[in-house]
Amino acid sequence: MATADLTRRGALPNPDVRKYEDVNKAVLKVLSRPGKGWWTLFSIAVAGVGVFLVSWFYQIYKGIGVSGLNAPVGWGVYITTFVFWVGIAHSGTLISAILFLFRAPWRQAIYRASEAMTVFAVMTAGLFPLIHVGRVWHAYWLVPYPNSRFLWPNFRSPLVWDVFAITTYFTVSAVFFYLGTIPDLAAARDHARGLRQKFYRVISLGWRGTDREWHHFSKAYIYLAALATPLVLSVHSVVSWDFAMAIVPGWHTTIFAPYFVAGAIFSGVALVITLAVPMRKFFGLEEYLTVKHFEAMAKLCLLTSMIVLYAYMTEYFLAWYSGEPPERGSFWNRVFGHYWWANWIMLTCNGLVPLMLWFKRVRRSIAALFVISIFINIGMWFERFVIIVTSLSHEYEPWAWGLYRPSVVEMGILLGSFAWFGFWFLLFTRLLPPVAIAEMKEVVPPPRRGKGAS
């Protein structure tokens, strides 16, 4: 494939990177001994994980009552955060698998980090259903396992679908992530010394970089990409059905699956930006994560933001158009009721702020993108909060309307979940090559045509 062709498709051969060896050096430099900044962040993350675990165990010991949940709001911050992290998990696979299949070469620079983000986000999300149930020690009953009493889960329940969707997604994205890193792990192995070398030797599975290996590797990679692609759509569709299959006004809509998938990609890409900006700076990867890449992600954000905004408007319109008082009441309550502020945070962060991305100057400003991405992260968390809490607080039976206030424990677990995610991500940046070395080489101006390119 000619360079011109790649350029047309968005990949910019970096004029500053001249040699393949530079790529190796620049990326593997990140894996060296961490500095003070990293240790500070890592300590914060470990402390946060501590808060997370202490809060959780306290809740298990005392009862789920330590949360602010009540009747009628039986789901709150936990499920909100669950959906948030599941959403985050989407962009990774989108960027690595779907964009891989669509041959969008701008993905090369960011896909490793976003894949890692995916795996860690699913790991985080997967904890929340456990955190949220009343009797976590019986949560395994949701898994269909053979037992002497022939008790099976209820396959009509979207929560059981969730179990399948999340575990499948986690398995496939973890395998896909690991597979993609193997050549780079081999590069790290060759670069490392001592204990680290032993570590990379084991996990690089003896990769030598032969033609035959590259052949199998790229086949496997493309098949896994094809397998992961439908999962991007299915997982969040299934998660959305947790709500859409219920009869709660504000949940029970057919638009939920595409709406949630778009929202997931939206939030995921936003978090990729949020993570990539500091990573780029601290690890000196400016040459690899260029403004072009960020602009491409900004465009993806803009697109999904428009879809999400459209979905919001559709919901309002259909609530009015349905003529059903509970449906209308639910949405009126969203916009003007007790939780109006949450709704307006959501609309502002997800609908209005991203409108700035229509301007090229904004899209090309790393600082602006960073700020906007933070807005989107907040907005998308509130989107789930609005959907879950305001709908439940204002259902059919007027007498049973009620309010929900998150408790300290819930906040501890919410913040702790970011620490948990950060803990894994920080380890990732120091243990695995955070930028795909092999694939980056594909977009470096070739001294000679390389191997195994698509």
Add this chain to the structure above:
Amino acid sequence: MSDGLRRRDFLKVVGVGGAGATVAGCSTDKVERLIPYVVPPEEITPGVATWYASTCGECASGCGIRVRTREGRAVMIEGNPDHPVSRGGLCSRGVSALQGLYNPDRVATPLRAGADGFEAITWDEALALLAERMGTGGRSLFLTGRKGTTEATLLNSFVEAVGGDRVIHDPLDDPALRRAVEIAFGVAALPRYDIAAADFLVSFGADFLETWVSPVRFAADFAEMHAVDHGEKGTFVFVGPRLSLTGQNADEWIPARAGAEANIALALAGELVRRGGDAGPYSEMVSRYTLEDAAQQAGIEAEALAGLADRFAEGSALALGPGFANHHGGATAANLAVLILNVAAGSLGRTLHIDAVPETEASSYRAVADAITAMNSGTYGVVAVSGTNPVYSLPPVSGFRDAFTAVPFKVAFATTLDETAALADLVLPDAHPLESWGDSDAAPGTYAVRQPVTRPLPMYDSRPMADVLLETGRNLGHDGFGAATFHEYLRAANAAWLEEFGAGMGITGDPDTLWRELLRNGSSSYPVELSQVTALQAPTTAVDFGAPSLRGDGDFTLLVHPSPRFGDGTHSNRPWLQELPDPVSKVMWQSWVEMNPATAERLGLRTGHMVNVATEHGTAELRVWAYPGIREDAVAIAMGGGHTEYGRFANGNGVNPMAMLPVAVDGTSGTLALVSTRATIDATGAWRRLATTEGSSDQDDRNVTPAVALSALGHAAAAEEHDAHGQIRELNEAGGFQRVETEGRAEDFPLPGSDFGEYAEDHPRWAMAIDLDKCTGCGACVTACQAENNIPWVGENQALMGREMHWLRLERYYETVDASHAGTLDIRFLPMLCQHCNNAPCEPVCPVFAAYHTPDGLNAQAYNRCVGTRYCANNCPYKVRVFNWYRYTSENIPEPMNWQFNPDVTVRDNGVMEKCTFCVQRIREAGNRAALEGREVRDGEVRPACQTVCPAEVIAFGNVKDPDSRVAALARDERSYRVLDAFINTQPAVHYLKKVTHHDVDEGGH
């Protein structure tokens, strides 16, 4: 024979002795005490309930109860359908007697006041001390509540024997009414009201459905009078400044200013006299009153009163009141005026009966006031208190506390310490009514007995007061009582009565057989010819009908009223009642001040704002509850809060409004006036949450509790044809019970599309019908449900978070409430419980099949399978599923309250969802009994707990697939509807019958 022990004998001894030691080792004392048998064990089958008929001892109404005991423990109280007073109904307070019996704050041993508080002493010491002080300590005063017939006889003879005085103090007695009857008819007795016989009922503020006289009987009568029957329905008008629960049931509200009752009643009587009515010797006096003046004084429109006069003239009318909550300085006059109105309307002898039998168990504040003076002057050396708590229930300015404290020796007969008993020198643990003998003749021609239903609880060394009196009498050398125990005394009294009157009434037979019969039935009726007063007599006492003056200079009349839950505060130490949402305000655990929303807005307040309510005598900081059912110039506070020495569930909750009242006494009867002062309201600026179950009292276009106008009844079919949603309706009615006979008959079950295990053809389909036209919103069903199903309470903090656990709640929606004009009132009650939907939204979402459908149509919950995702609760449109957020049962319920647990119902643990089961344990019990007897379950054989206590017979339960069942007939009724079914096709098994209104209502589009 050889000497010594032979080998065989040795082995026998070792074997028997070893086995005996083993058995003895197994059966410890504790095991024996676990099963306190009252009847010989051979009558008890473990696992099968034994029922005892008895009489409720919670207030002076004397309702009949049936107590369910299991293995010797009382676990449930229901109404006794054979009882002539209550006719099967019961109130929340009656059901909660179980929590009085098993109260953890009961006095465990006799207590003697020492230097460092109370010290435990033995009964022997206590009785010796009591005898010594009563014998030599000076004159005795017995300050008691109203007692049952024979106990009162004993008490009076004891007082006479020891040379003392007896004073009755009961804030829930109506001495002003008794005195008014005496003035009007010459008999000092409460009238006998026949509400059921009236077509037109006016209450001048009397809370006859809550606390006044005999609320359970009145609720049944009111349902009979007010519920629609063959297209007819009585009218109920409430006159008064504040809508109590009784007022909320009215068809019209005349929001008259407090104190205006007498003028209104007299003006109406005058109007009736002008139209040809007769008010006897008062005719001339009443004709001086005009409706215009009365209306002006009451602050309402004169037309409203003219309308009332028309309807009084029409026929069978009855006026009640004003009730103790509205008693002011002219209470007797107001009561007299209402009696005169009844006579002028021709009600005497029709709906109002005056039996020529004076009552002796009559309270009076004046007697208490005299006793206070006497105590202060050192007349009494000994004061005994029983069944009353004047330190709490009298205004502190009465000086009772100081006078009482100054008495040299004070003895309290008390089940739990209260504010008065805490000041006593000797506290004698009294037996609970469920542990002791007693009787009552609450209605003429009725004799009801109270029998112990369980052995006295072993951890409380209590003795019934009557037994203590008998023993003390013996110790003092008075042998005139003729009985060793009160049981013997009661039997003797009964035998004496039979001997004297039995033959004359045709009651014959062996006294022991008759007694056993009495114990089995709980009561017996005897034919009695009561002479009745038929005319007013000329007044012998000068009565001033003028409006009373209020003390203080605030902007608001302070209305202090008995609580429908706690009465005068006697029942405050019961968590079921603390957590029962107040029937009016729906507030739990806290006190509040009621204020009209317009007033609140004027003062810049909203519900939950803290205000200081101040009178000359006290200030209380309370949460505001904005209530459209109170006049703008009044604020109201319920009694029952602010206990300081009453036990863990009462202390510190809310405020006691009595502390703010002056001592204002109605001069004619000596009644303490509750409407006596003005109050000022000052905002503190703080806002605190109100522990309420009320989400919204506006139906918000959902029409969850529609009504139908009386005039529209019978035309429902025509209205349905014009329904824009005809098609949807048809679809909805394809489930549950069919109104269209030709399609979807009972035999068409299971319904197409619903064959996912929801039904089995050979099973019944359990369903419930709830007649909203009868429901008075009293909440007895809520407490009964809680008692039957081991539902824990959660406490104030959890209630604030909306985590109360009731499986059944009473929703209350305002339709038309206007405190500034007389006119139509429309407040709707909706008892909401699991609807056992045919198409239940909770079932498919449960990931582990904890929520599932039984073959007989119950929406069941397998607690042990529940993981606690709470998805079912989210998806329940009725919000009737409740979650165990903590270990409420094990952490909140102290020993011995857990003795009350129903062994037929699982106790739920942390993290589990629970809900109404239609009392599945009762369904199964009836099913098993029917199977053993080789028959089908009879219609009406299964009665859920909520149904068994309902005094108004609102609830019917049965198999809706049986077209002849009562529930099926009700489901076919033209008023039948199902909540939210039109929106979401849940096809509930609970059929509600619409409330019927006298005014036209918008039936709504859905």
